Amino acid sequence: MREINTxxxxxxxxxxxQEANFSLPADVLAAFRNATQLEKSERGRKVLESLLENxxxxxxxxxxxxxxxxxxxxxxxxxxxxxxxxxxxxxxVNEGVARAQKExxxxxxxxNSPCLRRENTGDNTPAVIHEEIVPGEAFDIAVLPKGAxxxxxxxxxxxxxxxxxxxxxxxxxxxxxxxGAQPCPPVFLGVGVGGTMxxxxxxxxxxxxxxxxxxxxxxxxxxxEQEILERVNAVGIxxxxxxxxxxxxxxxxxxxxxxxxxxxxxxxxxxxxxxRASGSL
Amino acid sequence: MAVxxxxxxxxxxxxxxxxxxxxxxxxxxxxxxDAAHRRLAELIEHxxxxxxxxxxxxxxxxxxxxxxxxxxxxxxxxxxSSRMDPFTPAILSRGVRALIGKGERSQxxxxxxxxxxxxxxxAVGGAGxxxxxxxxxxxxxxxxxxxxxxxxxxxxxxFPAVVVNDAHGGDLFRSGRDRYRRRS
Numbered sequence: 001m002r003e004i005n006t007x008x009x010x011x012x013x014x015x016x017x018q019e020a021n022f023s024l025p026a027d028v029l030a031a032f033r034n035a036t037q038l039e040k041s042e043r044g045r046k047v048l049e050s051l052l053e054n055x056x057x058x059x060x061x062x063x064x065x066x067x068x069x070x071x072x073x074x075x076x077x078x079x080x081x082x083x084x085x086x087x088x089x090x091x092x093v094n095e096g097v098a099r100a101q102k103e104x105x106x107x108x109x110x111x112n113s114p115c116l117r118r119e120n121t122g123d124n125t126p127a128v129i130h131e132e133i134v135p136g137e138a139f140d141i142a143v144l145p146k147g148a149x150x151x152x153x154x155x156x157x158x159x160x161x162x163x164x165x166x167x168x169x170x171x172x173x174x175x176x177x178x179x180g181a182q183p184c185p186p187v188f189l190g191v192g193v194g195g196t197m198x199x200x201x202x203x204x205x206x207x208x209x210x211x212x213x214x215x216x217x218x219x220x221x222x223x224x225e226q227e228i229l230e231r232v233n234a235v236g237i238x239x240x241x242x243x244x245x246x247x248x249x250x251x252x253x254x255x256x257x258x259x260x261x262x263x264x265x266x267x268x269x270x271x272x273x274x275x276r277a278s279g280s281l
Numbered sequence: 282m283a284v285x286x287x288x289x290x291x292x293x294x295x296x297x298x299x300x301x302x303x304x305x306x307x308x309x310x311x312x313x314x315d316a317a318h319r320r321l322a323e324l325i326e327h328x329x330x331x332x333x334x335x336x337x338x339x340x341x342x343x344x345x346x347x348x349x350x351x352x353x354x355x356x357x358x359x360x361x362s363s364r365m366d367p368f369t370p371a372i373l374s375r376g377v378r379a380l381i382g383k384g385e386r387s388q389x390x391x392x393x394x395x396x397x398x399x400x401x402x403x404a405v406g407g408a409g410x411x412x413x414x415x416x417x418x419x420x421x422x423x424x425x426x427x428x429x430x431x432x433x434x435x436x437x438x439x440f441p442a443v444v445v446n447d448a449h450g451g452d453l454f455r456s457g458r459d460r461y462r463r464r465s
Contacts, residue, residue: 040461041457041460041461043443043457047405050405050408050411051405051407051408053408053411054405054407054408054409054410054411057410057411057414058356058410061410062349063346063349063352063355063356063409063410063413064346064355064356064409064410065356065407065409065410066356066358066406066407066408066409066410067343067344067345067346067355067356067357067358067360067409067429068344068358068360068409069346069356105346105347105348105349105355106346106347107344107345107346107347107355107429108428108429109344109429120427120428122428148361149360149361149383149384149406152361180384180385180454180458181383181384181385181403181454182361182363182383182384182385183384184383184406184407234462234463234464235458235462236457236458236459236460236461236462236463237458238457238458238461240383240403240405240406241383241384241385241403241454241457241458242403242443242445242453242454242457243453243454243456243457243458243459243460243461244457244461245461245463271406271407272406272407273407
């Protein structure tokens with residue numbers, strides 16, 4: 001049995017959330033650089049250069065990469081031999097997000113009671129927290145600041161089993177086409193297939209944690225990811241939607257078993273500012 | 282060559298622009314997003330006084346991050362423009378000449394741009410740190426209680442944008458997409 005005081009969780013979440021908002025992961029920057037070679041539109045290449053310059057300015061000056069510093073999505077993997085002491089885990093995580101907002105001069109982008117009042121909570125909390133219990137004594141955290149521009153363009157559909165793989169691929173392509181210039185292309189796609197509607201949605205978000213350019217370990221699913229990528233890049237939206245051959249920088253698809261009568265598909269669009277950071281205690 | 286724009290703008294300054302033109306804006310622009318738009322549109326509907334003069338002005342859809350000490354603003358890139366679509370015809374009726382944001386506009390907005398003589402400009406979404414470098418000074422002018430949704434007066438130097446919807450029906454999002462679409 002390993003004991004972890006949740007005060008350490010607060011510190012880790014705060015530093016990860018700030019790091020994610022100031023510095024893009026190396027794989028995302030590599031995807032930008034690669035795209036400047038692939039993009040046929042001069043205007044598109046100029047947008048990609050701007051994104052690289054933006055990343056440089058943000059990292060050097062510790063300025064948020066984007067003014068939408070996100071709704072905090074926090075994935076926590078807890079080994080079942082870990083005992084958490086101190087404040088409840090959710091409180092500790094939210095305290096970390098609030099501390100990051102204050103220390104990092106991040107934006108408070110959360111409103112409470114979306115049905116009735118829409119009042120800003122003032123500290124960018126609460127986070128959306130996903131907990132997973134795993135064997136052993138590990139304690140891992142991944143943060144994903146999620147901007148609303150791309151989140152708002154994400155979609156879920158309960159397909160018929162008869163729609164099959166073609167239906168899954170078509171739905172992903174249609175989702176990007178319908179989103180157009182709005183989600184800050186070039187985008188990344190997380191595709192979740194199977195389970196129930198909530199499981200598919202969660203899976204599509206989790207897929208966004210996979211580094212850009214890393215294909216699925218199953219070669220058949222990797223081929224599906226590649227097909228979605230090629231078809232999306234044929235729609236012409238391009239960087240910033242100004243027209244071009246690079247609309248998407250990466251597709252990560254995950255699947256889980258589902259009901260004999262179901263084929264749930266969720267497509268989570270991630271903007272070009274594909275921020276994430278992870279750490280362990 | 283980018284076209285230099287110095288607000289306040291006259292109708293002639295914007296009707297000479299065409300979709301695809303690159304512009305650099307120097308001078309004053311005003312930030313406004315969802316909550317500020319709702320308030321302004323309500324005042325316009327009830328023919329009340331506005332907290333700022335809109336004639337000839339440029340509206341930038343952004344909700345900046347708080348500035349770190351010594352800086353005029355934090356990160357300040359464009360937000361999704363379509364959320365402002367329901368309020369935009371009212372805003373344009375008061376003489377706003379240019380709107381800056383990201384993503385497509387509704388057909389109603391596209392037509393209102395033509396009837397009022399105004400343009401819609403796109404800035405690069407996701408480049409908030411880069412765009413903030415063009416902001417020399419910032420001060421809240423209305424609705425401070427809205428925090429990031431308050432209206433700020435930005436003094437900018439060479440703020441870069443591209444004309445997406447001009448005052449003559451030109452549409453860069455449509456033409457750009459058509460040009461690079463490949464049939465699969």
